[in-house]
Amino acid sequence: MPKILPATGGDVVEIILADHRWFEEALRELRDVRSDREAVLADLATVLIAHAEAEESKVYPTLRRKQAIDADEVEHSEHEHDEGNEALLELMEVEDTGSEEFSEKLHELSEALSHHLDEEERDVLNPARTDVSEQERRDLGDAFAEERARLIKSGCGDIANVRKIVEAVKD
Template sequence: MPSTDVVELILKDHRRMEDLFRTMRNVEADRAAALADFAGLLIAHASAEEDKVYPALRRYKNVDGDDVDHGVHEHHEANEALLALLEVKDTASDEWDEKLEELVTAVNHHADEEERTLLNDARENIADARRAELGQAFHEARAQYLKADCGSVENVRELVAAAGD
């Protein structure tokens, strides 16, 4: 049975995002399909973290609440970069490459920071059984977001607008 440890599930998504970035950088690949996969994954992943994982992490005294807040802020930045790429029509254009690199920078920065702060704190301070519970909740929420086509340009546009309010 695959792991339900929330830390492992989040790391697995981060590695999948890196794979999709490689595909989106490849001029011979189906960049539009990779972007559609990426958009769904990014939005479902971040939304499930914000719904199920971050609130739980806030309750642990050895997990820095500022790191949680910063993670949410970086999700908004990644959503803005994602929207900018989703709105580029020509996947062979210089604009596509430019917007892709902006997205890569935003997402990789966040993933790296999250792995060094929140996920390490979670590993050290949260019991295995609780991490498994959080992982199950994360997995279920993520699946619901994916089923709802959360990566559509319309939905990403709404998320970006809502974060700007």
């Protein structure tokens, strides 16, 4: 199982990419019937929620102000976070990690997450690389890492919190 990466400062693009690779590894681990799926899922939920919330509060607004991305891109990325959170909650709510239902819900989460990672890397991170200075990316990386760490420490991946986040979108 991949350990939860402590996000230290640095270039925000590199920090986000490291999380993306971690998500892919966690999904692979969840597909393996021999793994401790409950533990892997708990870690995935924690990092996924912290990552998305930190992007929405720190990264997207800054990239928007720097005109690296536009309002439509922010809205689209946030919508994809909402879809991923909903798929995550549905997976967390499956009681039997060895069931066909778990496998189906894992597939749905994997599809939503893979789609989002691909689009974000092309449509958000590439403009961040070219339209934002290295120092600004480092400053943004520090802010992202700090917020991500705060959220992880708060237990943001707890099912009650994930449910609250999903329900807030529906209201």
